[in-house]
Amino acid sequence: MRLPARLLPVAAVTAASALLTGCFAGAESSAGPSANGDGKRVRLAMMQPPRSGLSPLSDDAFKLSRWSTAETLVKLDADGDARPALATKWEQSGRSWTFEIRDGVTFHDGSELTAEAVVRSLTRAATASPKPRILDGVELTAKAEDGRVVVTTAAEDPLVPQRLSSPQLAVLAARAYAGKTVNPVGAGTGPFELTKVNGTSSATLDRYDGYWGGRAKSPGIDVKFVPDGTARAAALRSGEADIVEAVPVSQAAVLDQDLITEVPMPRTNTLYLNTEKGVFKDAGLRAAAREAVDAQSIVEGVYEGRADVAEGLLGPALPWAAGLRSPVRRAEPGDPSGRSVTIGTFTDRAELPEVAAALQQQLQKAGFRVKLEIREYATIESDALAGEFDAFVLSRATVLDSGDPAAYLYSDFGSDGSFNISQLAEKSVDAALDKASGAKAGAARRKAVIEAEAAVLATDAAVPMLHERVIQGDAAGVTGAAHDPRERELVTAATYVK
Structure with missing residues (x-):
């Protein structure tokens, strides 16, 4: 029989805490305030480790999106309508959509965002096997034309802009596609640069000061993958994590209710x-x-x-x-x-x-x-x-x-x-x-x-x-964390820890 959360044995809570002991050690020196007076680095406990080496062509793309490191041509507003991101505007003509590409955007390796770079990313996704699921049943081609990107589908598709908002269609630098698999390290356009991935245990991101949308408020993000739900809740309770995703229902009752947010x-x-x-x-x-x-x-x-x-x-x-x-x-x-x-x-x-x-x-x-x-x-x-x-x-x-x-x-x-x-x-x-x-x-x-x-x-x-309903834990010092029903945003340029 399942014990109510409030009656969990002390040993169980202690064991969960032990799983987190040292969880963010090694990031300790970087977790404090940065030299220029910004907020501290964000310590993030995530539920699922990467399953495909953080390839954006897999479900791992949503981690890249939630870390604000990889971006798409289009983003969605609260109603699900398409809004500008790396593309500033678009228009449809039959089976084709033409996208204007934002000026002044650079990838984390310093290379420039161009129409050709967008075409390279979209073509890799459209020809992948298996395809990203957003392209199930969709034949899509992309070409650069006069500095713009023309996306054409085999049949007229009213949702091309919405499809291009999928994190699985993120636009990355050429370096990401050098091998057989797509490697997002140092290849995004977002406010945070993915600098290190330690298998299925952790990842490190640092602020990218050349971000087109303005400088992020946090100097970086230290990610730990903690599949055990009790251990994630313990990380919030003990102060070892600043943001904890997917707090189990069984743990929500024993946490400070001011630190959790419940969203349908x-x-x-x-x-x-x-x-x-x-x-x-x-x-x-x-x-x-x-x-x-x-x-x-x-x-x-x-x-x-x-x-x-x-x-x-x-x-x-x-x-x-x-x-x-x-x-x-x-x-x-x-x-x-x-x-x-x-x-x-x-x-x-x-x-x-x-x-x-x-x-x-x-x-x-x-x-x-x-x-x-x-x-x-x-x-x-x-x-x-x-x-x-x-x-x-x-x-x-x-x-x-x-x-x-x-x-x-x-x-x-x-x-x-x-x-x-x-x-x-x-x-x-x-x-x-x-x-x-x-x-x-x-x-x-x-x-x-x-x-x-x-x-x-x-x-x-x-x-x-x-x-x-998703239950997210935010420590008392966290400001500006996203609470996104679509699970696309979490740590954004506006997120920081006091």
């Missing part, structure tokens, strides 16, 4: 069911699993009420979604008696093993025989994508890349989607996804997105359970 996330905790093989190839047994899930008890028992029960794949972070939904027709539940299934999930998000354990009990009560397989994400992702599990529990951001959920729906549920854990190949779903992907931004697109969500839900390939 466009992130859904979903049970993905394998539609290609095994027990859940049967639509009736998928329906039986869906009926067995009691999301409310998971919200109360695992998340201590710090989450929202899901009514669909898209949650309250997209407030327009609920008002557009209609009832979904689904298959009738079959008889699961004695059918054996394996549910996979990972340890990197502290709540997921508990969610899996709760699901095990709920499905067993319905008649299934359930085995759990729980590992670190780095060792389980490939098996999940290959369809090696009957079911998989995943916490998934729904507007991570473009600010538009159509990309997430295509990636996770399209026949050609790069993150199709459910192995779903359904013509009606593909047709709805194509319609949503091609719709113009605005009311028509939102309506098409909800229709695509309904098409997915009708298959029971995914059982959305809850929408998460």
